[in-house]
Amino acid sequence: MLGGIGLYLSSPTNREKVLGLLGEHVYLAILPLLIGLAVALPLGALARRGALLRTGTVQASSVLYTVPSLALFVVMPGILGTSITSPANVVVSLAVYTTALLVRPVVDALDAVPGHVVAAAIAMGYRPARRFVAVELPLAVPVLAAGVRVASVSNISLVSVGALIGIGGLGELFTEGFQLRYPAPIVIGILLTLVLALVVDLLLVGLRRLATPWAHAGVGS
Amino acid sequence: MILVEALGWLVDPANWQGPDGLLVRLGEHLWFTVRVVLIAAVIAVPLGLWVGHSGRGGVTLVGAANAMRALPTLGLVTFLFLLSPSTPVLVTIAGLVVLAVPPILAGAYAGVQSVDGRVTDAAIGMGMTGWQRLWQAEVPGSLPLLVGGVRNAALQVVATVTVAAYVGVGGLGEPLLVGLAINEYPQVAAVALVTAVLAVAVDTVLAVVQRLVVPNGLRLAASAAGAT
Amino acid sequence: MKRILALITTAVAVLATAACGSSDPLTGGDGGGDGGGSVVVGSANFPESVLLMEIYAEALRRAGAEVQTRPRLGTREITNAALQDGSISVMPEYTGNLLQSFDPDFTATAPDEVYAALQQGLPERLEVLEYSEAQDSDVLVVTQQTSEQFGLTSMDQLAPLCGRFVLGAAAEWPQRWAGPIADIYGCTFQRVISTDSGGPVTIEALRSGAAQVVNLFTTDPVIEANGWVELADPKQMYPAQNIVPLVRSGALDQAGVDAFNAVSAALTTEELTELNRRIAEERAVPADLAKEFVATAL
Numbered sequence: 024m025l026g027g028i029g030l031y032l033s034s035p036t037n038r039e040k041v042l043g044l045l046g047e048h049v050y051l052a053i054l055p056l057l058i059g060l061a062v063a064l065p066l067g068a069l070a071r072r073g074a075l076l077r078t079g080t081v082q083a084s085s086v087l088y089t090v091p092s093l094a095l096f097v098v099m100p101g102i103l104g105t106s107i108t109s110p111a112n113v114v115v116s117l118a119v120y121t122t123a124l125l126v127r128p129v130v131d132a133l134d135a136v137p138g139h140v141v142a143a144a145i146a147m148g149y150r151p152a153r154r155f156v157a158v159e160l161p162l163a164v165p166v167l168a169a170g171v172r173v174a175s176v177s178n179i180s181l182v183s184v185g186a187l188i189g190i191g192g193l194g195e196l197f198t199e200g201f202q203l204r205y206p207a208p209i210v211i212g213i214l215l216t217l218v219l220a221l222v223v224d225l226l227l228v229g230l231r232r233l234a235t236p237w238a239h240a241g242v243g244s
Numbered sequence: 245m246i247l248v249e250a251l252g253w254l255v256d257p258a259n260w261q262g263p264d265g266l267l268v269r270l271g272e273h274l275w276f277t278v279r280v281v282l283i284a285a286v287i288a289v290p291l292g293l294w295v296g297h298s299g300r301g302g303v304t305l306v307g308a309a310n311a312m313r314a315l316p317t318l319g320l321v322t323f324l325f326l327l328s329p330s331t332p333v334l335v336t337i338a339g340l341v342v343l344a345v346p347p348i349l350a351g352a353y354a355g356v357q358s359v360d361g362r363v364t365d366a367a368i369g370m371g372m373t374g375w376q377r378l379w380q381a382e383v384p385g386s387l388p389l390l391v392g393g394v395r396n397a398a399l400q401v402v403a404t405v406t407v408a409a410y411v412g413v414g415g416l417g418e419p420l421l422v423g424l425a426i427n428e429y430p431q432v433a434a435v436a437l438v439t440a441v442l443a444v445a446v447d448t449v450l451a452v453v454q455r456l457v458v459p460n461g462l463r464l465a466a467s468a469a470g471a472t
Numbered sequence: 473m474k475r476i477l478a479l480i481t482t483a484v485a486v487l488a489t490a491a492c493g494s495s496d497p498l499t500g501g502d503g504g505g506d507g508g509g510s511v512v513v514g515s516a517n518f519p520e521s522v523l524l525m526e527i528y529a530e531a532l533r534r535a536g537a538e539v540q541t542r543p544r545l546g547t548r549e550i551t552n553a554a555l556q557d558g559s560i561s562v563m564p565e566y567t568g569n570l571l572q573s574f575d576p577d578f579t580a581t582a583p584d585e586v587y588a589a590l591q592q593g594l595p596e597r598l599e600v601l602e603y604s605e606a607q608d609s610d611v612l613v614v615t616q617q618t619s620e621q622f623g624l625t626s627m628d629q630l631a632p633l634c635g636r637f638v639l640g641a642a643a644e645w646p647q648r649w650a651g652p653i654a655d656i657y658g659c660t661f662q663r664v665i666s667t668d669s670g671g672p673v674t675i676e677a678l679r680s681g682a683a684q685v686v687n688l689f690t691t692d693p694v695i696e697a698n699g700w701v702e703l704a705d706p707k708q709m710y711p712a713q714n715i716v717p718l719v720r721s722g723a724l725d726q727a728g729v730d731a732f733n734a735v736s737a738a739l740t741t742e743e744l745t746e747l748n749r750r751i752a753e754e755r756a757v758p759a760d761l762a763k764e765f766v767a768t769a770l
Contacts, residue, residue: 027755036759089443091403093417094436097424101246101433106559108514108545176313183316184407188424189517189545194318198544201322201410202519202671205755209326213319220314263663329676412665412673422643422666427549 027207037208041196045215048192051185052178053223055114059121060171066122067129068155080126087123092116092184113185120181121174128170132163165238168231172224179220183212193219249430250437259434264418266438272414273442276405280337281398284344289390292352296386297378305353309346317343318407325411336408343404344397351393355386387457395450402443416442510538511723514551514560517544518669519758520608520691520748524564526762527735528717532562534766535731537724547644547669548573555598561723562732567603568711569610570718572648581708583607587716596721601729603716604736606744608691610649610710612639612703618684619701626704627657634659640683642669649709656709661685691741693749715739731770738769 031037070080099105099112136159144158183194191198196212199205232239253259260266295305321339328335359382367381409417416439423431511532515525522543529539542560545551552573554560567586571578575593580586587603594600614624622633630637630653639645643666653659667674670688677683678700685703688695695702717732724732747765750756 030755034757034760036757040759085447086440086444089399089403089447090436090440091406091417091420091443093406094420094432094439097420097432098246098429098436101429106554106557107550108542108554108559172310173313176310180314180316183318186318186544187407187410187421189542189550194316195544197316197319197322198517199519199522201326202517202668203752203755204326204672206323206326207755209319209323213316213323216316216319217311217314221311224310264666325672329672330680332673332676410668412667412677418666425547425549425643426647427547427553 027205028210031205031207031211041193041208041211041215044193044195044212045219048179048182048194048216048219051110051113051117051182051190051192052175052219055117055121056171056175056178058114058118059125059174062118062122063125063129064160067126067133070126070130071133077130081130084123084126087119092120092181093187095119096185096188108189110190112188113182113190117178117181121178124174124177125170128167128173129163132166132170133159135166136162161234164231164234168227168234172227175223175227176220179216179223183216246429246433250433253430253434254437259431266416266419266435269414269416269418270438270442273402273405273416273439276337276340276408276413276415277398277401277446280340280344280401280405281348281394283337284341284348284397285394287341288345288348288393289352292349292390292393293356293378293383293386296353296356297374297382302353302357305349309349312342312346315342317404318410321408321411332411332413336405336411336413340401340404340408344401347396347400348390348393351390351396352386355389355393356382358389359385384459387459388454391450391454391457395447395454398446398450399443402439402446406439510540511562511728512540512542512560513562513564514542514545514554515564516548516551516669517546518671519751520689520744521564523747523751523758523761524715526759527739527765528562528564528732530759530762530766531731531735531770532724532728534770535727537728547642549644552598555718555720556595558720561720563718565600565716565718566608566713567600567716568713569648570600570716571711576648578711581711583712583714586712587714590716599719599721601717601719602733602736603714604739606715606739606741607713608689608715608741608744609713610687611690611695611705612685613678613688613695613700614685614703615678616699616701624703625701626706627653627659627709628704628706630703631658634661637661637684638682639664639685639687640667640674640677641687642666642674645687652709656707691745691748693745693752697753715744734770735766738765 032041066080070077095116096112097107099116100107100109103111103115105111140158140162141154144154149158182192183197185191186194186198193212193215196208200208200212262268292305295301317339320342321336324335324338325332363381363385364377367377372380405415406417406420408415409421416435420432420435420439423429423435513525513529513532515521525541525543529541532539542554545554545560548565548569551560551563555563567583567590568581571580571586571590571593574595575589578586578589578593580589583603583605587600590600612627612630619625623629624633639661641649641664645666646664650660650664665677665683667677667683667686670692674683674686674688675694678686679698690702694700716736719732743765747756747761750761751758
């Protein structure tokens with residue numbers, strides 16, 4: 024097995040290809056994460072405006088998450104009018120999943136912002152939009168970060184399914200290895216996916232620390 | 245437009261019957277899901293409960309579960325298929341179990357953790373042994389979150405069994421891949437719809453189970469506290 | 473916090489711009505590839521197609537073109553659509569199956585007849601360049617044991633046996649061939665299970681006995697390696713399958729066309745089978761083999 028991996032990676036052509044696929048994988052996983060976050064934040068904030076809105080949004084997002092990724096990838100061109108070979112199909116599909124995964128954490132995270140802080144901000148004359156960005160959002164970061172971490176791992180793992188339609192980042196190593204009955208590229212793909220998930224997770228933890236300087240300022244947790 | 249065509253495909257009985265019909269595929273899909281979730285539960289529930297109960301290895305467990313989530317199912321299934329091509333069903337189940345274990349593990353662990361410290365203290369005070377405490381206080385208290393974990397796992401498995409068709413073991417991924425191969429979008433959309441409906445149905449059933457397993461005592465406590 | 477928001481916003485913007493930039497040549501082409509833009513060579517989702525894609529790409533690079541590759545896009549239905557919407561500009565193709573996808577009822581079988589029919593039958597924006605003598609045809613394959621047990625070596629012996637045989641073939645096989653095989657050889661299989669396009673699932677189906685007959689491809693080294701028996705096709709149900717570049721009109725300059733014609737002239741069935749064998753058995757890298765082939769043959 025290890026010999027197979029060594030043999031595969033001994034080819035400069037293969038190494039170059041694997042790096043290219045890794046780059047594609049990062050792109051296909053991270054861009055939807057950012058889009059999903061950008062959509063889920065206002066959606067989550069909106070959902071807190073009323074009980075009905077809240078259950079509706081949360082329920083709808085959990086139903087959305089039940090659509091199988093392969094199905095969403097292949098139906099997407101019919102919805103977007105894109106070419107079947109366009110990376111946009113995978114990006115938009117994963118952005119939908121990210122949004123679905125993040126709406127609930129956003130709601131929970133905003134719920135976790137202490138009411139007296141919000142009241143203080145109102146008393147200080149913060150307008151709603153500024154209050155949201157400058158007060159509620161930063162305080163929501165710790166709870167939100169947990170949701171973003173789950174979504175990032177999920178995206179990184181899901182991208183590879185796109186290989187079944189020719190756009191799958193490292194997933195292409197799975198279809199290639201499978202068809203050639205060659206396990207080495209598959210193992211390389213799996214390992215790199217794991218490493219990528221780990222690295223992105225560490226980055227997210229780092230980002231959270233940067234965004235919440237008060238949490239580790241020595242005033243207790 | 246595509247939705248109309250998809251519904252047109254769905255109402256044609258010919259697409260439901262026969263050895264490759266949707267009914268057979270639906271059955272295969274469900275049967276995979278049931279087996280995978282059961283096996284995953286057998287592995288993950290005791291482990292999660294024990295770690296939650298003993299309080300040891302929690303960090304390792306959460307870390308390992310998160311790493312497992314990152315394992316791509318398509319990669320695992322294709323890899324295992326190459327190792328053992330004569331047992332594609334077993335291989336598919338194994339690959340999907342890896343997917344289903346982390347949420348159940350997390351649910352069981354978080355469930356035990358969520359049990360009120362005063363409850364466990366009271367159990368200790370009543371002279372319960374470790375096992376009694378686990379069975380009589382922690383397990384019942386952890387059930388809502390535990391079943392929540394199972395629900396999560398089932399949802400992911402239903403959505404991912406589709407990938408299994410790539411190694412030729414059937415399920416709803418089969419008509420999906422066929423539809424893709426012959427560029428038959430109504431069929432693709434129809435099967436996607438059926439899979440989503442199946443997922444919602446499975447989720448609804450488990451949601452009911454989740455309500456039923458909440459112990460009476462907890463329900464009383466919850467309503468007393470004004471929570472829903 | 474503001475810094476981080478700014479960071480995220482910038483990242484989104486950069487990635488979004490990159491997205492548009494990189495998808496432009498894939499989706500925005502209007503056929504005007506006169507050597508200025510890059511040529512996108514696609515492939516279907518099986519290894520030989522990937523190998524041919526690499527050979528085409530390498531030949532184009534030597535002819536001075538800027539080349540991108542899009543491997544494993546899917547089946548012909550998808551790659552044809554991708555050519556027509558301009559996401560790719562060239563595909564390695566097989567004359568018979570390509571013709572079948574535009575004209576399901578064609579009757580030509582010999583290489584030149586199929587090619588002539590193909591030139592007539594192609595939709596507007598697509599054209600084929602010169603075809604190669606190299607062929608990779610569909611072939612029905614049985615195990616040595618099945619062949620001996622039923623004295624089966626040819627498709628015209630199939631008729632009385634089909635009722636008890638299960639065929640393993642790609643998902644699109646029934647739509648294309650269930651009619652012809654019933655008409656020409658009087659064969660209706662007990663069942664057709666959709667496996668994959670000559671891949672591991674198909675091979676395992678024959679090996680395990682889940683299927684008694686499978687559809688493979690003549691240049692696949694797995695047939696010989698297992699001592700399996702190819703069924704002859706005396707009535708030529710499967711048409712000639714010469715390898716031919718399918719091109720989106722205007723996507724190539726003259727140097728590109730010349731390069732492809734040189735590849736087609738140099739490629740033989742034996743060479744192709746040998747390249748496939750080296751990929752399957754020696755784990756040779758398709759792109760490297762392509763370089764080697766183009767360097768020695770052109």
